[in-house]
Amino acid sequence: MKIDPALVQLPAENGPAEVGPCASRTRMTILLAPMEGLLDFVLRDILTRVGGVDRCVSEFIRVTNTLLPDHVFTRVVPELLNGGCTFAGVPVRPQLLGSDPVCLAENAGRLAVLRPPGIDLNFGCPARTVNRHGGGAALLDQPELLLAICAAVRRAVPIDMPVSAKMRLGVHDDSRALECALAIESGGASELVVHARTKADAYRPPAYWERIADIRAVVRIPVVANGEIWNVQDALRCRAVSGSDSLMLGRGMVTDPGLALAIQAAMASPDANPASGVGAQPGSTERASPALCPVINWATLLPFINDFWRLVGTRLERRQQAGRLKQWLNFLRRHHPEAELAYGVLRTLSEPAAIDQWLALAAFNALQNQAPETVWLTNAIHPGEPPSKPRQGLL
Numbered sequence: 001m002k003i004d005p006a007l008v009q010l011p012a013e014n015g016p017a018e019v020g021p022c023a024s025r026t027r028m029t030i031l032l033a034p035m036e037g038l039l040d041f042v043l044r045d046i047l048t049r050v051g052g053v054d055r056c057v058s059e060f061i062r063v064t065n066t067l068l069p070d071h072v073f074t075r076v077v078p079e080l081l082n083g084g085c086t087f088a089g090v091p092v093r094p095q096l097l098g099s100d101p102v103c104l105a106e107n108a109g110r111l112a113v114l115r116p117p118g119i120d121l122n123f124g125c126p127a128r129t130v131n132r133h134g135g136g137a138a139l140l141d142q143p144e145l146l147l148a149i150c151a152a153v154r155r156a157v158p159i160d161m162p163v164s165a166k167m168r169l170g171v172h173d174d175s176r177a178l179e180c181a182l183a184i185e186s187g188g189a190s191e192l193v194v195h196a197r198t199k200a201d202a203y204r205p206p207a208y209w210e211r212i213a214d215i216r217a218v219v220r221i222p223v224v225a226n227g228e229i230w231n232v233q234d235a236l237r238c239r240a241v242s243g244s245d246s247l248m249l250g251r252g253m254v255t256d257p258g259l260a261l262a263i264q265a266a267m268a269s270p271d272a273n274p275a276s277g278v279g280a281q282p283g284s285t286e287r288a289s290p291a292l293c294p295v296i297n298w299a300t301l302l303p304f305i306n307d308f309w310r311l312v313g314t315r316l317e318r319r320q321q322a323g324r325l326k327q328w329l330n331f332l333r334r335h336h337p338e339a340e341l342a343y344g345v346l347r348t349l350s351e352p353a354a355i356d357q358w359l360a361l362a363a364f365n366a367l368q369n370q371a372p373e374t375v376w377l378t379n380a381i382h383p384g385e386p387p388s389k390p391r392q393g394l395l
Contacts, residue, residue, distance in 0.1 A: 028239065028267055030260045031193070031224060032056040033250035034095055036127070038327065041078050041086075042315055046308045047253055048090040050296065052260025056092040057166070057193075057248075060122045062135070063098035063107045073111050084117040091117035093164065096153075097125065099134040099145065105152035108163075118162035121149060121189070123180070126168065126199040137168045137199035143176060143183035150187025164191040166226075166248075169211055170198045181215045181223075193224040193248050203251075212242035224248050230255065235263045254328065256335040257304065258296025298338040299366040306359050313352060322350045 030052060032044060036059045039047075044056050058077045061068070074080050079092040086092060094116050098104045108119050123146060125136030132138075139145055146165075154163050165184045169177045184192055194215055196207040207227030216223045225238050226248035235247055253259050308328065312321045326347055332339035342362070349355055 027264060028235070029054050029224075029246040030263065031246065031248040032090075032253060032260075033226065033248045034059040035250055035254070036060065036125075038331075039250065039254060041076075041092075042308065042311045042324070043254070043328065044079075044090075044092065045086050045088070045311060046304050047257055047260075048086040048088040049307070050257045050261065050304060051088075052258075052262075052264050053090055053249075053253075055117075056086065056090055057120050057164075058092055058094045060095045060097035060125065060130075060136075061107075062130075063096050063100070063104050064133075065100065065103055067103075067110060068107050070110070070114065073114060077116070080114045080116060084115060093118040093120045093162075095120040095122050095166075097122040097130065097135050099139060099149075101145075101148045101152035104149055105156035108153045109156040112157040112161055116161070118164060119153065119157060121153060121163070121165040123165055123167040123184070124193075124195050126202050131199065137171060140168060140171050140176065140180050140199065143179045146180055147183040147187040150184050150189050154188030162190045163188060164193065165189045166193040166195065168195045168198055168201075169208065172198060172200045174198055174208070174211055177211060178215060178218050181219050185219045185221050189221060191222045191224065192219065193226050195248075196225065196227040196242075207238075209238050209241040212244060216243055222246060226250070229259075231259070232262050232266045235259075236266065251331065254331045256296070257301060261296065298336050301332075301336065302359075302363050302366050306363060309355065309359060318352070321352055322346075322355060325355065 032047060032053045032055070033039065034057045040059055044058075047053065048056065058079075061073060061076050073094060077092055077094045079086055080094070084091055094111060096104055096108060096111070096119065098107075104121070111119060122136055123139050125131070127136065130136040130138075139149075146167075150163065150165060157163065167177075167180055167184065170180070181192060181194070192215070194212045196209050196212050197203070205228050209225060209227070212223060212225045223242075223244055224246040225242040225244040229235050229238055229247055229249055230252040234252070238247060239245065247263070249259060256262075305325075305328075309321075309325055312324050316324060326343065329339050329343040329346060333343055346355060346358060349358065
């Protein structure tokens with residue numbers, strides 16, 4: 001299912017587009033971030049169906065001292081069996097994580113045989129379990145190692161296969177951010193994603209987008225801005241502060257699956273002012289003005305939630321299924337009040353049949369244009385209870 005463009009059309013009655021340095025750039029390149037344990041191939045499939053995403057990066061594939069077999073790559077990135085794309089046709093770059101240049105290069109060479117649309121290198125993961133083994137953001141204290149890794153991987157894959165990397169601003173501070181970016185470029189990376197926080201910052205706001213501008217000033221490869229982009233105004237401000245026309249969305253996209261579409265529509269709108277980026281402060285939950293925010297509402301989102309649940313049922317073990325749906329609903333609560341109500345009901349359910357019944361009732365209720373707050377939940381939703389009059393519950 002794809003979103004009808006009419007759902008994201010913005011009003012054009014406010015006059016011609018502004019003439020200025022950004023006037024000819026009416027579209028941003030938007031990447032979907034990897035999120036270990038959350039944004040895997042199942043959610044990638046769904047979010048790219050919604051639209052607005054140009055490319056994805058997979059969650060990391062850990063490389064130690066072993067040459068991995070093909071099935072490890074295809075387990076994490078099953079899109080490799082579909083021409084390297086999601087079913088919506090969006091390319092997915094597998095991401096490798098490790099610290100040994102030789103081992104990473106050998107595995108990149110094997111991965112390249114599967115013809116991915118590029119290979120990404122992880123220099124940004126802040127997780128302790130990763131960092132204590134010398135991977136992810138821990139490498140940002142060793143720019144010379146970053147260069148060696150990038151150079152080894154670049155030599156190991158075909159010249160027409162892009163090699164990209166993702167980094168943070170540093171480990172404890174950002175004093176070596178420029179040095180790291182230059183090392184990655186010198187090693188042969190053709191694109192760099194910068195998460196505008198240090199390892200020590202983890203995911204605490206704010207993101208320091210101005211440091212992305214500093215990195216852009218010293219490298220010649222494209223730089224993608226990442227961090228604390230929750231809404232359209234965040235995106236416009238990030239573009240203005242960082243100077244980057246490319247963004248990577250993570251938690252913001254999981255929370256609001258229509259965010260990429262909204263950003264693209266805002267950029268094409270005469271109401272947008274991407275040159276100034278005036279709006280909410282970074283990390284703010286304030287939404288942009290309605291004129292800038294086409295809405296993917298709950299009724300539009302429900303079919304995607306149903307599709308997600310069906311994919312979870314076919315691709316994940318039974319014991320994982322209910323938890324994955326609840327996990328996504330927990331994120332959706334930030335943007336959709338109906339998800340708060342849904343989460344309150346579904347958190348008590350674990351049987352797939354009960355969840356199937358709830359989703360069917362929710363979809364029926366949305367089609368009937370009933371008030372979204374309540375539906376009649378039958379005893380099928382709560383197995384084991386004696387038959388009784390259907391009771392009111394939360395949708």
